[in-house]
Structure formats: C-alpha cells, structure tokens
Amino acid sequence: MKYFGSAEEAAAGIVKAFENPTALPAPLATLFVRTGDDIPCRKWSWRNQLLVALAGHTDARGFRQWQGVGRFVKKGEKSLTILAPIIKNVKDEETGQDKEILIGFRGIPVFGIGQTDGAPLPPADPEAERWVESLPLVEVARKWGLRVEVFEGEGSGRHGFYRRKQLIGLGVKNLSTWAHELVHAADDRAGNLKEKGQHWRSETVAQLGAAVLLRLLGSEEDADLGGSWRYIAGYALSERLDVVSACCAVLERVCEAVRLILDTAEEIAAAGAAKDETQVPVNS
Structure with missing residues (x-):
C-alpha cells in the first residue's frame, strides 16, 4: 500500500482552497446509519x-x-x-x-x-457491519486497540464521536465523519490531544486532517471541502478567527496525525506481506 504526495502538500492545497469558500463544492448530504437492531x-x-x-x-x-x-x-x-x-x-x-x-x-x-x-442476542445488522468493514484504514483503528461501532445517528445530536483509547462511534455513513474521528484518535495517540470537549483546536485538527487524509487516499469528493470549511468556520468564529488562520494555527499537528495514520497503515500492510511470504509453499 503506497500513498502518493505528502500530508504537508495536501494540507497546504486545502488551506489555499479555503481562501475562496464560494468556489468550494456544497457539503455532502447526510446519510444516517440505520443499525436495524433492537438495542x-x-x-x-x-x-x-x-x-x-x-x-x-x-x-x-x-x-x-x-x-x-x-x-x-x-x-x-x-x-x-x-x-x-x-x-x-x-x-x-x-x-x-x-x-x-x-x-x-x-x-x-x-x-x-x-x-x-x-440467551444470545440476535446478530447485529449485517449491512451495518459490512459498511464498517469497508471503511478505509479501519485496520489502523483496530491496531490501536479501538472498537469501531455504529449508532442510530438521526436525532442523537451527533454524527460521530471518539472515546479516548476505547471507541470510535459512527452515526452517519460518510467517509468525512469516519476520517474526522480517526484523526482525533491519531491526534490523541501522538500526545497532542490535550483539550477537553469540543474545542476549536482539536476540532479543526480533526476536520482539516480528515480532508487531508481523504485527499491523499484519492477520495476527493469524500474529503467534502465545502462541509469542512463550514464546520471549521463554526468553531473559528468563537475565537474570532477566520478559517485559514484557524487551520494554519494547527497545521503541524494535523500533518503529524495524518502521517501517523498512514505510517501505521504501511506497517500493517508490510506485516501482512511478510506473513504471506512465509506461507508460500516451497517446491521440493
């Protein structure tokens, strides 16, 4: 698994795009998770x-x-x-x-x-489980000892959440939310997530980091630059910052989190390749 480009270059390009929000694509439509279970x-x-x-x-x-x-x-x-x-x-x-x-x-x-x-409970909804298994880099979260689970997002007040060292919860089916929570986890693992609650710095790191990560993975549409700009703007306003200034204030932290995710993915891929090599039968 190889990733082209770099976190720094992708981040700089996104921050540049944020300078003209009127040219950004509209935010992606919200598609809530339907777990189909009776919990x-x-x-x-x-x-x-x-x-x-x-x-x-x-x-x-x-x-x-x-x-x-x-x-x-x-x-x-x-x-x-x-x-x-x-x-x-x-x-x-x-x-x-x-x-x-x-x-x-x-x-x-x-x-x-x-x-x-x-008595055993009925199995979880297979469609929701398949969606979780299809998430890019889900193996990174599991490598870090995190559970990845879904919840009924509609009416909950949240699209997703990260519970430190334990869990990523997803209430909507879009990769931007998944990447956002995964970046929170990486920011925490890197020792940089010091804020409590939904602080403008940690939220800007997570949302800009999500856009950077998805761009590096080649998922331009899922990076949802229009939605990311609006999300970061909401937090920047509380600090009387514009979006570009808010992003620049945490740029190094964003890139460190993204690199940690991609480095872990490379380690997992390398370990898998090495395991495959040891299982190849040798002709006698």
Missing part, C-alpha cells in the same frame, strides 16, 4: 448514550429489559446510572390546554451486556 440504548438521549460508551459498554439495559430478552445480570455486578426525564402535565394559563413540562430527572440503574449471562 434500546441506541434510542436513548445522547447524554445517556455517552454514559454507556464511557463505561465501555456497547449495549446497556435495565434489569427487567435484560430478563425480557432471556438474559440476567450476574451476581455482584454494579449498575450504571442513566437519567430519565420526569414529565408533569399542567394546564397552560394562556390557552387553558394541558401541556407537558420537564420538572427534573431521576436516576435509572442499567447494566452492560458484559455484566449479563443467558
């Missing part, structure tokens, strides 16, 4: 889905929910608490009609699938 936590609020991911679970349910699918919580397991809204019906003083208002939250204990035993 309740994938329909929970984003905050609760995040709590599940932070705990290292891919599936979490209440005690009785697990019983309903033929599984039981193992003795001694400690629950994870999620938040359920408390809704109250009140009469609107202006209209006289009943309406629902949020008055607070209550904690609900849930358990991850690894904390249970019992």
